Amino acid sequence: MYVCICKGITDTQIRAAVQDGANSIREVRNTLGVASQCGKCGILARDIVRESLDSLPGAEQELFYAVT
Numbered sequence: 001m002y003v004c005i006c007k008g009i010t011d012t013q014i015r016a017a018v019q020d021g022a023n024s025i026r027e028v029r030n031t032l033g034v035a036s037q038c039g040k041c042g043i044l045a046r047d048i049v050r051e052s053l054d055s056l057p058g059a060e061q062e063l064f065y066a067v068t
Helices: 011-019 025-032 042-054
Strands: 002-004
Touching (some): 002 042, 011 025, 011 042
16 A cells, blocks of 8 residues: 555555665655655554564564563
8 A cells, every 4th residue: 555645655665675674764764765755654654664673573572581
């Protein structure tokens, strides 16, 4: 689906940018230009970035210390 109409950016492109190493909405914006025009897509783009980061292998955070 289109996320950014101004730049013609889709959710698939955002997810691919995260897979290619983008770690934040800022990095995705610098790479794709999403949320750099009118900004109305910023919240949805950020949510897709967060969701994509959470689904990466190894995204689970380790406990600070073991509970015994």
